[in-house]
Amino acid sequence: MENVKTFEQRKKDHIRLAQDNLTQNLVSNDFSRIALVPEALPEINFSDVSLEAKILGHKFSSPHFISSMTAGHEQGFKINSILAEASAEKNWLFCVGSQKKELLGLSAQAEIKNDLKQIAKTNKKTKFVSNIGLEEVITYTPKEILRIVDSIQSIGLIVHLNALQEVFQNKSDVKMKNGIKAIEKLVKASPVPVIAKEVGFGISRVTAKRLFNVGVSVVDVSGHGGTHWGMIEALRQEKNSYFVKSAEHFSDWGFSTVESLIDCQDLVNKKNIWASGGVRSGVDSAKCLAMGARAVGLAQPLLNSVITNGKINSTEHVLQTMAQFDYELRTALFCMGVDRVSLLNAQTKPRKVWYEK
Template sequence: MSKTNTAVRNPNDPHIHERRKADHIRINLEENVSFNKLTTGLENYFFMHQALPEIDLAAVDTSTAIFGKPLRTPLLISSMTGGTPEAGAINRTLAEAAQEVGIAMGLGSQRAAIEDSSLAETYHVRHVAPDILLFANIGAVQLNYGYGLDQCRRAVDMCEADALILHFNALQEAVQPEGDGNFANLLDKVEQICRDLPVPVIAKEVGWGFAEETARQLANAGVAAIDVAGAGGTSWSQVEMYRAPTARHARVAGAFVDWGIPTAVSIQYCRRAAPNLPVFASGGIRNGIDVAKCIALGANLVGFAGEFLRAADQNGVAGVIELAETITDELRIAMFCAGAENIVDLGNTTLHTSFFK
């Protein structure tokens, strides 16, 4: 483990959100922030190979639509960053690539820009991506700390978004020394935002997944989609371990390295709880075969975060485009070999856990 950051943070530091964003980018690029033993669970499922698929590979169609907006392939660049000059450059790189390949994108938490308007430009991507499905983003817990409809509208208007993500990160807040831990009576406030905001609201976890009952509560509150963001990919408790100001904080955060609901399990929980809502799958997705499995399990859109961040950092727009096209190629071939000609067919394709019944 890299040396813990032992600088004690001042919670009243006016630049605390910027510093945290910079920390998060650096740690995700430089450190091992994966789960230790807990996996996505996707490795437990497989498609029955179709030696005679009876379809033309050239006719396999990966296109879909979310909130009425067409996508060439059901991929989402998951929410990651914003609030610093470096983050702004990353967001523009990701958005430009998303525009080129026709996929969706979520922005990182906009709290920094809500509280310091000079940072809003780090979330401005519409000028390079006028057509993409774009999601604004605010932490749901901020509704217990003075945020309301006005701040949610500002987040959406700031980036001309098609929908708003409310992210739920209880564990991350709990292990941050400067975290906001009051999640009491939050559901009613979420319901009010869903009712009053003129764009769809997406409930998103950040890497520990939604349980079935939680997903049902959120669906009943009026969310328009649920992003499971399950366990098995980036562990944000590990990220916070590297940010910890003391050895004690680091130990507490590190203890949760294998906490959470695996992505494959949470997809099924959310699909059962909200059969009529779009379900987004994210958390440890590695390739187009994983994408295909997620859709067969009940997802409508599949997100990648860390892989796109690294591609943007190392190879810019071209690297992100190359990664998205590679994932799409893998998805298309998986569909072909599973006998699914389009995304609807893929969603109706049976996954197996054994070669024998």
């Protein structure tokens, strides 16, 4: 098992590298391929536009959510505290990063053994979704995994599917056999909805169907064009190794969020599909919603607002970024003549509101 020191160093490196241009936008996020149909005569007032959204049965002020990001080192407590405060203030859903550290009881400092539990205690208004990797779901029993849900009273549990990332960690023992069976077992035991997500390489219609068939409630496609987790892990390997070259060869691996949503068009009316990965503006979010996603996740843009050059910013700074995404989304809705999120996405789509250029 990985020791505490190497675990925490890895998490520190992840945050630093996720903010490095070398790991961002290695390939187009494809949002420029999509055009939203403008409504030059909106017949509504800007103030009529509501972003209110129901996610996992709870009401939020926006379909935007904070997408999972592990902190897992000494700055983690502060980063997650700020995100929890900001999500309570804005009434956005907060999907926390991997809780592997908690599951394995890994912590150098006993007093911050379970920092998320402490954060949940002091931010009672925040709605959390838990997160764990597929490898843990295969290795541990549902009972063991579900402790991470209980500890922060989560309203859902994300299982992240990260095959490419795991391989680029230079592990010789990546084990993903029997993944779907393990997910099925977890779904059966879980008191909260289980969500499956990628970490930036997209999910195909075929895989989404397999996940829904075993009872997964939501699939978050998390496609490419934003943070590249192959490159992040490659940059952590020996300088003279071939890993970075190999990661370059995988720079356009998988589906963008747009490609995943296009692939999943026959599912979006019936199933709960979320979008994340490479979403860099509220206009991108509007395109995801128009293509049928019911919620839209932001990872790296929010990390950038929490931490700049290693220094943690104020909660106010994060609130500004969240407000900007909401403002852009609201503006896009208004300029399409749509006053509610549910009218934009496929659940009640009155007309085709997007075109592929």
